[in-house]
Amino acid sequence: MSEESSTLADIPGLMRIENAGREELTAHCMELTHAVYPHHQVYGQYCTIHEYVDCPPELVYDYLRQGHHLEEWTCSLRDFAPTGTPGLWVGHDRLEDDTRIYCKVDAHPESMTVDYHCSWDQGEKLWMIYLMRVVPAALVLDRPGSVITWTNCRHPYYDANPHPDKSPRPDRPWVGDYWDLFYAGHTVEMNNLKAILEHRHRRGLPVCTAPATAVTR
């Protein structure tokens, strides 16, 4: 450990049992812990929500990785169709009139991560990224079913539309205007997702549905 220790000794600001001790560590943690936290502190820069779903993780993952299901569980993403670019589709975000949303799914079965790379108005740079993951509830909650985590990070484009010229009209509100409502909006959508998956799974129905546009996605 001597080499490691000497390296760590050069790094300012570390708080470890060796330099802080149990009592100081505990006292510091109690100082960081509060009865309430402001919205901005919790959801200002990153927005993560979690939900338990009574549906096996393999089925949840399979549902999420097929992006056309966004048309079911999101509030306002509809009518996806493939573009000329493989894997990239385009639909409408009905939150605003005439607003196109481009989307690509990046999913990994080993870790059951499903990332939706999206953007309003243009499909060249997909910067609105919805990071989701399905975790077997048997592992983390000792019960059947799944835990779904969903994280968004506040990309600077939320605060300033990089392509106002691509807006369908000058007064169309920008997606980033809604950032402060993401915690709430994503909670509503997560509730939809849970309701759909549990309804179908508990009745023995297939959880997946066919895409409206019959094209391999």
Place this chain on the structure above:
Amino acid sequence: MSEESSTLADIPGLMRIENAGREELTAHCMELTHAVYPHHQVYGQYCTIHEYVDCPPELVYDYLRQGHHLEEWTCSLRDFAPTGTPGLWVGHDRLEDDTRIYCKVDAHPESMTVDYHCSWDQGEKLWMIYLMRVVPAALVLDRPGSVITWTNCRHPYYDANPHPDKSPRPDRPWVGDYWDLFYAGHTVEMNNLKAILEHRHRRGLPVCTAPATAVTR
């Protein structure tokens, strides 16, 4: 869409633009959004923290997937050595005297997830699971470096030690007694992780160090 629509129509509780409309959706989201949130609501059942680290994602992932580095960035996990079970090591959690912690790393390079499956006192059922993920900040924040997310779920064993007989002594506090301090404790550890990685990366030093016990892990 007719088949899908009829299926969704059978599912109670969905809130979608078709049935709620923009104004009702927005009003509902504003009701869910508060100036402050109680600790229990935000960190009671799941505890996720996020941090930006000025170090390339590949290096951060490589550092995290090598479990012996837990000895550097955690406050109290020390002295890991391999057990007879491949991939499983045992160390000490110096938060309490004579407390052993067992740990196994499950990492996936494609999604850059690194999960630490741990347990105090016994290595047969690893139920304390630290779910971490490295996300390229270029994608989600439009800057170099990494975003690290870290989620814990409140497994029922946090609330009731399933093996009190394996405690080194009857009055040893239980790891779950600290659940309410996890947000704070993990924030301290995430700060350590950020400090170590940024210190080494900015100086051009290797971010990884050799394990104290010279065994392939």
